[in-house]
Amino acid sequence: MKCSVQKDKLAESVNQVMKAISTKTTIPILTGIKLTAGMDGLTLTGSNSDISIKSYIPKLEDDRENVVVETAGSIILPSRLFSELVRKLPDENINIEVDARLIAKITSGRSEFTLNGLDPDEYPNLPVINEKDVFSIKKDLLKDVIRQTVYAVSLSETRPVLTGVKWTLLDGKLECVATDSHRLSERSVPVENGNTEDTREMVVPGSSLNELSKILDDDDDQVVDIVMTSNQILFKSSNVQFYSRLLDGNYPDTSRLIPTESKTVLTLSTKDLYHAIERASLLAKEERNNVVKLRAEADEVEISSQSLELGRVFETLRAEKFEGDALRISFSAKFMMDALGKIDAENVKIYFIGPMRPIIIRPVGDENILMLILPIRTF
Amino acid sequence: MKCSVQKDKLAESVNQVMKAISTKTTIPILTGIKLTAGMDGLTLTGSNSDISIKSYIPKLEDDRENVVVETAGSIILPSRLFSELVRKLPDENINIEVDARLIAKITSGRSEFTLNGLDPDEYPNLPVINEKDVFSIKKDLLKDVIRQTVYAVSLSETRPVLTGVKWTLLDGKLECVATDSHRLSERSVPVENGNTEDTREMVVPGSSLNELSKILDDDDDQVVDIVMTSNQILFKSSNVQFYSRLLDGNYPDTSRLIPTESKTVLTLSTKDLYHAIERASLLAKEERNNVVKLRAEADEVEISSQSLELGRVFETLRAEKFEGDALRISFSAKFMMDALGKIDAENVKIYFIGPMRPIIIRPVGDENILMLILPIRTF
Incomplete structure (x- = not known):
């Protein structure tokens, strides 16, 4: 050579x-x-x-x-x-x-x-991939989907299948779901050439998606071609080919985790809520659990946290809109910030059923994104 | 309050x-x-x-x-x-x-x-400092002096006094010396109000100087006032006061370490030499000692290094000027890069006496800076 x-x-x-x-x-x-x-x-x-x-x-x-x-x-x-x-x-x-x-x-x-x-x-040979089933997605959309789902995968190997994101291709849409069983994120996007005859399902390792995201540059709106096989997935973007193995095992049915009813619905500024929880978590993270409390009554929302040793914090926010019953609930500041930090919309809608039932977070104006976190019992 | x-x-x-x-x-x-x-x-x-x-x-x-x-x-x-x-x-x-x-x-x-x-x-009281002996130095000059000397202090506590930089105030000049006994750096600068009657000597901890350097901002040419006592030093810059204890113990006499003769003198581009050694050290650092060899004959300078497992590297440079005898010598790539990296002048003069005698590095056009490194025996 x-x-x-x-x-x-x-x-x-x-x-x-x-x-x-x-x-x-x-x-x-x-x-x-x-x-x-x-x-x-x-x-x-x-x-x-x-x-x-x-x-x-x-x-x-x-x-x-x-x-x-x-x-x-x-x-x-x-x-x-x-x-x-x-x-x-x-x-x-x-x-x-x-x-x-x-x-x-x-x-x-x-x-x-x-x-x-x-x-x-x-040197080992790369997998040979039959390029029959190819669908395409815009690069920036692919990066968004990864960012908005992969944070919720499990980092523990106790249930290996949960370390991946489940991708379902159906009717020209790709639906992505990740959960570590304490929280969940779901996003669907339209794809090109995605009208397969049958539903295609696969679980892509979260770590692979993180690496893939890093090598996809920002500076163009090219498409990425995606080829699936039973145990490998190939992403093709201009001069780069990215191969990842897929995860084995049955991904749990997550649809029944998502409640359809709600007793309280708050509409809040995404940024204001994020920063209020971030400040409350300064004290919360000194305690081991990093738990903050939310109390809502009419359009008055209070976020609070305390540490016996250090002190207390109260944050008050005015909700853009308040629907339903007054409410007291506790949750992980980290989980809530992880979810809010992935939402680009100005306002979020948060749906509550009760102090021990899942909390649902959705950006206002986008039906394709849903985030869920479980509350924590403190009172 | x-x-x-x-x-x-x-x-x-x-x-x-x-x-x-x-x-x-x-x-x-x-x-x-x-x-x-x-x-x-x-x-x-x-x-x-x-x-x-x-x-x-x-x-x-x-x-x-x-x-x-x-x-x-x-x-x-x-x-x-x-x-x-x-x-x-x-x-x-x-x-x-x-x-x-x-x-x-x-x-x-x-x-x-x-x-x-x-x-x-x-809360403990800060030392009370009598502001009788005050001298002043321009902020950017103080930062330069620190950068060009503190890198050579010892990181080991076996001889605690060597973890500091020795400052000597004499005849309106501040002379700073640091050594870890394998290398040495020396720089003197003019100061204001530094005409003390007697020579003043003190050893300032290297770690204190590093922290001081970080809080001195770059964006003005104000002066820093410096007050010395027998066991404390105080730096005053606009709204900040920085106190440091001084180190006890006798600082070794370094003047006799610096040779006055030389057998070979090379004048080289500081940047070219730095980068050639940096590349040679890619291989050298895979071996434990990080040693590179330098061979000079007429104006042809060769830097080389090898690793049994990985391979070899040869870098050739043309000296701006070559005086004296042909030469072969080995030294630590890290020590040489540390010294060269602190020199702002375009060219450096390097003085050699023999394969086991100290190497002296001086910026061309500045008599106030001297750096010394000991060679390493390899052949």
């Missing part, structure tokens, strides 16, 4: 595939980055066996020559060292030459690195 | 005094911030017994009313909670009212905090 590549393009690609590489892997070859020079350009691959990322640097792009390949070939290079090195090389152009003993000579300006590589034939 | 204060001024002052407060202190009252409202304004104090910081918010400043004091008085409030709270309060104005039971009611907008305070009479 012999090629030269533009430093900025290589650094960008290395940065993307590094998101899949773990230094804690038990498979030594997976601590490396795979480089493959072909006649069309250079492809980088990183993997931790749960997720794999492939980043492609095309030979030509916007009339600019990114890569010149003299001899095609592959090599595995130590990822951490290679990524630091690429960022720090002095020249805009980087030459990579690999000899038969798998030794890579990397030169740039007056720098010369000689790195011991590993055999690319020993 | 009863007063109201502008949030931004209070937040700034809290931020300053927090730098002196440690949550790991064994004296519980020192985890608090002391607030003292007087007729001229509000004073905040934080201390960890090694350093103490006093920040003063004047009643009036630039025609703006910062503080309104209704009743003078003092209180100690829990520092971490109070600092988070001040930043997050909703209104631009914060009211503080302390009752006879030392309970502070803090209100802002529709937020109301009730905090349990501690008795200000139990």
Whole structure:
């Protein structure tokens, strides 16, 4: 293998595939980055066996020559060292030459690195995915969906299936649900080419979605193509391919958790409520449970918290609208802030049934988002 | 005590005094911030017994009313909670009212905090300092001196006096020296009113200088007044007073460590040399010692490093000027980068005597700075 590549393009690609590489892997070859020079350009691959990322640097792009390949070939290079090195090389152009003993000579300006590589034939193959079932979603919409659901997945491995987000594709809509059994988040979005004959269901690991979100840049409204198989999902965006395994196991039916009635409905400014709870939680988090109390009567809403050692806090808010009965309820400040922080709408509607029944939070003006948290018994 | 204060001024002052407060202190009252409202304004104090910081918010400043004091008085409030709270309060104005039971009611907008305070009479007194021996130094110059010397102090407590920077005031000049016995840094600066009759010497803890540097803002060229006593030093800058204890013990005589002769003198671009060593250290730091080699012959300088497992790196540089004999020497990449990173001049002169004798680094065009590192035996 012999090629030269533009430093900025290589650094960008290395940065993307590094998101899949773990230094804690038990498979030594997976601590490396795979480089493959072909006649069309250079492809980088990183993997931790749960997720794999492939980043492609095309030979030509916007009339600019990114890569010149003299001899095609592959090599595995130590990822951490290679990524630091690429960022720090002095020249805009980087030459990579690999000899038969798998030794890579990397030169740039007056720098010369000689790195011991590993055999690319020993690198695991990426899953082969049949691109029959492809649907598409706008990149910024995909990032929103991830942000608004993934925070609610379980971080505990006691029920592994709850560490993922359940995706259901039906009638041109993708419905996403996450729950850790104390709270839940649900969001649905329209997708392109999503009119499958049957309902498709899968559980995507939360950690994969977090990494995916990081490599999707903000600066365009391109679409992401999504391919599903029974145990893998592939996301394709411009020059990046992101593979993730899916989670096994039956995801619980969450629909019956969501109450349809309500006794009190409050409409509040999302930001004001968020900040009032944030301040109340300054005291609440010094206690172990981080619990705040909410009392509502007419349009007067009071958030309070106390710590025996430190003191007390009272926050008062005026509700935009108050419907139903007066109410006293306690809940986790963190859970409420997690939910409110994902809502972009100016106002939220909060639905209460009773002090021990689920609280439902919905942005005013958007029926596609629902968040649920369970209250905490304190009185 | 009863007063109201502008949030931004209070937040700034809290931020300053927090730098002196440690949550790991064994004296519980020192985890608090002391607030003292007087007729001229509000004073905040934080201390960890090694350093103490006093920040003063004047009643009036630039025609703006910062503080309104209704009743003078003092209180100690829990520092971490109070600092988070001040930043997050909703209104631009914060009211503080302390009752006879030392309970502070803090209100802002529709937020109301009730905090349990501690008795200000139990707070330790700050050292009383006789302001006879005062000299002054420009703020930006003081920050430079700290940056260019403090990095070389010892981090080990085996010889406590080496964890400080030795300051010598003589003939209107302040000379600062730091060494951890493997490297040394020396810088002298002119000061105002520094013509003391006798030489004054003191050892200022490196950690104090680091904290001091953080609270000196960049945005003006004011002077800092410095008052010395036998066991304390006080820095006064606009509305902040910074007290530090001094270190006991005899500081070693470092002058005899600095060689006066040299066999090879290289003049090199500071930045190019820094980056070449930085790249070579990518491999060197994977080995335990982080050692790089330098070979110079005529104006050809080669920096290299190798790791048995990973590979090798060669960097070549052209010296601006080469004087003396050809040379091979090894040294710590970290120590050399620490020194070069503190030099602002475009070029440096490096003086060598032999493979086991000290290396001297000086910025070209500034006789007031000298850095020394010991080489490492590798061949």
